[in-house]
Structure formats: C-alpha cells, structure tokens
Amino acid sequence: MNFQKKYIPLLLGIGIALGVFIGGKLNFSDTSDRLFTSNSKKDKLNRLIDYIDYEYVDQINTDSIVDVTVNSILDNLDPHSIYIPKSEMQSSTDNLKGDFVGIGVSFYTYKDTVTVIRPIEGGPSEKAGIKGGDRIIMANGDSIFGREWTNEAIIKKLKGKKNSKITLKVYRPGEEELLTFKVKYSDIPIRSVDAAYMLTDDLGYIKINRFAESTYKEFKKALDQLQDKGATKLALDLRDNPGGLLDIAKQITDEFLENNKLILFTKNKVGKIEKSYATRRGDFEEGDIYILINENSASASEIVAGALQDNDKGTIIGRRSYGKGLVQREMSLGDGSAVRLTVSRYYTPTGRSIQRPYDKGNNTDYYNDYYKRRSNGEFENPENMQISDSLKFTTPNGKIVYGGGGIIPDVFVPLNTSRQNETLNYIKRRGYVSNFVFEELDIDRTIYDHFSITDFIENFSVSDALVERFQDYLNLKERTNISFVNYHDQMKTLIKSELASQLYNSSTSEQIINETDTMIEEVILLSKANETLDN
Incomplete structure (x- = not known):
C-alpha cells in the first residue's frame, strides 16, 4: 500500500482554513453604505439572482447560488480569502x-x-461524577442511543444554554442500575x-496547537509554572500549528523580545x-529559546519564529514552515455567514515576506505544494530546498535569512520517511490505536488506579502481549497481515501514549511521545552544547 500518495497528512492544509486572522470584524449590514457605493456590477449580480429566483422553470435554492457565487469570487483572489457558511x-x-x-x-x-x-479536567461532567467508560443512555428523558443517532445529532441534543442543567442517565459497567447525573452547562475550554513540562533540570517545554483568544493566558500560566520549576531555557513547539489570531x-x-524590538x-x-x-512586559527576555517548526507550521506560528530569527533571538529548529504571510479580516454578511478577506501582507522585522507564491484562480498547485516539496527531497535534505538569492535578507548580527516561502530553520531535522514510520x-490517522485502547480500558480500568501520572510515565511498560493483541485487532480491521516485528518499540510508545491520553490528559500523552522524538533530542543536545559554550 502506498501510504504517501493515498493518504493526506493529518494536518496538511489546516493553515489554509485557519491562517492569520487579524481579529477585527466588519458587519456588512452596518457598513455597506460606508464601504461600498452603488454600481452597475453589483446591480447586475443582484438582478441575475432575482431573475433566477422569480422566473427559473424549476424550484431552486437561491441561497446555494449565492454561496457558489461568493466562493467563485474568492477563488479568484488568493488561497486564504475564504467564505464561511452559516452552518460552519x-x-x-x-x-x-x-x-x-x-x-x-x-x-x-x-x-x-x-x-x-x-471527562474534561475541571469540567462540569467531571464535577458531577461522570467517568471514562460511562455510557450516556438518556438526556432529559430522551433516549440517545441507536444507529439513527449521528455524532451531529448527539452533539445537538447535548447542547444547552450556559448555567442551565441537563439530566443524564448513565450506564456504568459493573453497576446494576442506571446512574443519574445533573450536569450544569459551563464554558468548556478548547485547550491551545x-x-x-520540564525536559531537563533547566529546559522547559511548551506545545501550542493554535493561536486562539485564550492561548496567551494558557501559555503565560504554563511559562510561569516552568520558571518556578527552574526553567531558564524554553523549547516552544509550534509543529503542525496552523496559526490563528495575529494579536x-x-x-x-x-515575552521573548526586549522593549522596542520590532x-x-x-x-x-x-x-x-x-x-x-x-x-517591557516580557518575562523570558534573558532565557534561551528554541522554536520547533515543520512544514505544517503556518501564519501565526511563522510570525513568532520569524520575529525571533530576525532579531537574532534563540534558535529555530526543524524544517521549512508552511509559507503563509497574508492577514485576513472577517466581515459578517448579515445572514449568519461571513467572509475572511485578505486585507494585508505581513513582513518579518528584516522586511521579508514569507508568503509562498500563488497564482490567482489556480489554488490546486498551491494546496499540492506539500507533495512537491516532499518529492523534491526537501524534507530529507535542506540542500534540496528551492531558494531565491534575490530574496536574501540579513539580520542585525549578520545572519542570512530568506523570504519567499516559509521560515527556514537554523538547525535542520529531517522527516522520517521510512516505510515503518x-x-x-x-x-x-485511522484512529485504530485510540479505539483499541478504549476497548482494553473498558475491560478493566481499575488496574491503572494505583498509577500516579509520574509513576505511569516512569514505570509503566506496555507488555508484548498487549502489542500482539493490537496487532490481531488491526489485522482484523484492515483485513491484512501487518506485523510489528521491525518497530515493536515504536508501537509500544504509541499505545502507552494513547493510554495516557485516555487515563490522564494530552500533556502526559505528549510527554511519552516526546521521549523518542528526534527533534526534541536535538533541542536537548543544543541546550547542553550552548551551556558548555557559556561556561
């Protein structure tokens, strides 16, 4: 099976959908008189839609025509100007x-x-007593199980207004009677x-998955905690981070740059x-900083990496980033839908644009750039990167950096493209590990009750028998004969990481995965080498 061609990378293209969002909003109904003047082009479009609505021989949903029209217009602009329908x-x-x-x-x-x-840590369901493995059978007296219930229908049924309550009937394995819980609707954080956690005695690690309104507060809280633990160096992991809010x-x-640095x-x-x-408010201006990026690090991630690189601050590690240097502003269209329109370009402090080229009205090649870069061998060898000398810039300390498509790291770490990987x-991507681990936990979760998080990370080992059961499970699902002989240890790490995710939280899961991460290993080596030079 050719996995490279057949399956799209997990987060490829998310940068296109999310991007750098400037944060300001316009409302079409409120500002149309100010922003736009009446002209024949708009009258022409309005008259055509009205003509179809009133006179076309068949019944047709003119809303769908409008959606198609808006998308067609935006497709002829740039890859990051997008239409968001009401449903999304x-x-x-x-x-x-x-x-x-x-x-x-x-x-x-x-x-x-x-x-x-x-249950989400600290959330209303956890406070009410709901546990992993519980089956929610009824919500406010209505049954919500059976083949006819899609995930969308379930989510809709479980939604409610803040501070109101929902009564849930729950089946818990081992309990004879259904359990009843009254859960209060609350604000649930989407963690950024x-x-x-600490990689070494003085090197902290933070992984950010996107830049949302709550991200800075989350980041600052994590940074303060790591500094309290002795972190004077920081690895900021922005791999697969598609971006978000510019501010x-x-x-x-x-947090990392001195006062008045651009x-x-x-x-x-x-x-x-x-x-x-x-x-003046930065709390980590004196500390060593390492930024981890890859081919899926986009927009806001590139702003952070580019600003630090151009100010000769820290070290950028990984592979060339996505290459998105356009800024969008959202405008409501009055019917619950909106457009995020590119309104400006952003430039790093040296003056370079990291937006990769695109042809207006031809986004297919733009979206397929990942495959082009991969086939060129760029992910395995930095010598294969296509760089234009005309886009060469120099930092204050004399380091050469390039524009024209992504942030090029200071230290290159190749992508593992082996068949095993x-x-x-x-x-x-297929979710097999997650489903298998859930079924294993469902047999008996109590065997993990005596493990603290630290104890689980340091002392729990996935048995050979568990790996063999997963192998049998996978071959049954795939109807194939996959063997883990050549990557038995990697499979143990995946299973242990998923166990940690379902038993504890994502941070514990990441910590386990990172134990065998080559980019993390490179950061630790660089940190120790820089420490030797300083001494």
Whole structure:
C-alpha cells in the first residue's frame, strides 16, 4: 500500500482554513453604505439572482447560488480569502474563541452508544461524577442511543444554554442500575497548550496547537509554572500549528523580545504600514529559546519564529514552515455567514515576506505544494530546498535569512520517511490505536488506579502481549497481515501514549511521545552544547 500518495497528512492544509486572522470584524449590514457605493456590477449580480429566483422553470435554492457565487469570487483572489457558511460559523468562532458552552466530555459512539472517553479536567461532567467508560443512555428523558443517532445529532441534543442543567442517565459497567447525573452547562475550554513540562533540570517545554483568544493566558500560566520549576531555557513547539489570531502571536513573541524590538509590520493595498513592537512586559527576555517548526507550521506560528530569527533571538529548529504571510479580516454578511478577506501582507522585522507564491484562480498547485516539496527531497535534505538569492535578507548580527516561502530553520531535522514510520502514521490517522485502547480500558480500568501520572510515565511498560493483541485487532480491521516485528518499540510508545491520553490528559500523552522524538533530542543536545559554550 502506498501510504504517501493515498493518504493526506493529518494536518496538511489546516493553515489554509485557519491562517492569520487579524481579529477585527466588519458587519456588512452596518457598513455597506460606508464601504461600498452603488454600481452597475453589483446591480447586475443582484438582478441575475432575482431573475433566477422569480422566473427559473424549476424550484431552486437561491441561497446555494449565492454561496457558489461568493466562493467563485474568492477563488479568484488568493488561497486564504475564504467564505464561511452559516452552518460552519459556530465551530469556526469557537476554535478562535478558545471555549464553548457544553457539559465537558470527550466521547465517541461505541456500538451505537455515546461513550465517554474521558471527562474534561475541571469540567462540569467531571464535577458531577461522570467517568471514562460511562455510557450516556438518556438526556432529559430522551433516549440517545441507536444507529439513527449521528455524532451531529448527539452533539445537538447535548447542547444547552450556559448555567442551565441537563439530566443524564448513565450506564456504568459493573453497576446494576442506571446512574443519574445533573450536569450544569459551563464554558468548556478548547485547550491551545497541549503540553507543558520540564525536559531537563533547566529546559522547559511548551506545545501550542493554535493561536486562539485564550492561548496567551494558557501559555503565560504554563511559562510561569516552568520558571518556578527552574526553567531558564524554553523549547516552544509550534509543529503542525496552523496559526490563528495575529494579536496573540504578538503577545507571545513579546515575552521573548526586549522593549522596542520590532515584531512584524503589515502593509495593505495602498501601502499603509503598521508596525508592532515588543514592550517591557516580557518575562523570558534573558532565557534561551528554541522554536520547533515543520512544514505544517503556518501564519501565526511563522510570525513568532520569524520575529525571533530576525532579531537574532534563540534558535529555530526543524524544517521549512508552511509559507503563509497574508492577514485576513472577517466581515459578517448579515445572514449568519461571513467572509475572511485578505486585507494585508505581513513582513518579518528584516522586511521579508514569507508568503509562498500563488497564482490567482489556480489554488490546486498551491494546496499540492506539500507533495512537491516532499518529492523534491526537501524534507530529507535542506540542500534540496528551492531558494531565491534575490530574496536574501540579513539580520542585525549578520545572519542570512530568506523570504519567499516559509521560515527556514537554523538547525535542520529531517522527516522520517521510512516505510515503518509511514505505517505508524497511517495507523494513528485511522484512529485504530485510540479505539483499541478504549476497548482494553473498558475491560478493566481499575488496574491503572494505583498509577500516579509520574509513576505511569516512569514505570509503566506496555507488555508484548498487549502489542500482539493490537496487532490481531488491526489485522482484523484492515483485513491484512501487518506485523510489528521491525518497530515493536515504536508501537509500544504509541499505545502507552494513547493510554495516557485516555487515563490522564494530552500533556502526559505528549510527554511519552516526546521521549523518542528526534527533534526534541536535538533541542536537548543544543541546550547542553550552548551551556558548555557559556561556561
């Protein structure tokens, strides 16, 4: 099976959908008179839609025509100007807002039943007493199990207004009677910080998955805790981070740069330039900083990496980033839908644009750039990167940096493209490990009750028998004959990481995965080498 061609990388293209979002909003109904004047082009479009609505021989939904028209217009602009239909606005807004109103459970439908994987830490379901493995059978007296219940229908049924309550009937394995829980709807955070812990005695680690409204507060809390533990160096992991809010990226960058250092500047269509500078409030200006990026690190992630690189601060580690240097502003269209339109370009402090080239109206090649870069061998060898000498810039300390498509790291770490690694990535993307681990835990969760998080990380070992059971499970699902002989240890790490995710939290899971991560190993080596040089 050719995994490279057949399956799209897990987070490829998320940067396109999320991007750098400037944060300001316009409302079409409120500002149309100010922003737009009446002209024949708009009259022409309106008259055509009205003509179809009133005279076309068949019944047709003119809303769908409008959607197609808007998308067609935006497709002829740039790859990052997008239309968000009404049906997608809530999830899009929640993703940038950083929280939503809910009951606070991670679940999936197991054998036609809503099954709790894990209640969100500190959330209303955990406070009410709901546990991993519980089956939610009824909500406010209505049954919510059976084949007819899709995930969308379940989520809709479990939604409610903040501070109101929902009564849940729950089946818990081992209990004879259904349990009743009254759960209060609350703000549920969508975590931006996946992990925060100490890699060594003085080297902290923080992984950020996107830049939402809550991200800076999460990051600052994690940074303060690591500094209290003795962190004088920090590894900031922005791999696979598609970006988000521009202001949040600037706030995080400000933590590392001295007062009045330029973070970035933007330029709009008329050439107006707006510059953003660091302030006095940074708490990590003296510490060593290592930024981890890869080919899926986009927009806001590139702002952080580019600002630090251009100010000769810290070390950028990994592979060339996505290459998105366009800024969007959202405008409501009055019917619950919105457009995020590119309104300016951003530039790093040396003046380079890291937006990779695109042809207007031809986004296919732009979206397929990942495959082009991979086939060129760029992910395995930095010598294969296509760089233009005309886009060469120099930092204050004389370091050469390049524009024209992504941030090029100071220290290159190749992508593991072995067949074994491709197979493991495929298994993860398909969710087989997650489902298998859930079923294992469902047999008897109590065997893990005596493990603290630290004890689990340091002392728990996945048995050979467990790996063999997963191998049998996978071969049954795939109807194939995959063997883990050549990567037995890697499979143990994957299973242990998923166990940690379902038993504890994402931070514990990341910590286990990172124990065998080559980029993390490189950071630790560089940190120790720099320490030797300083001494």
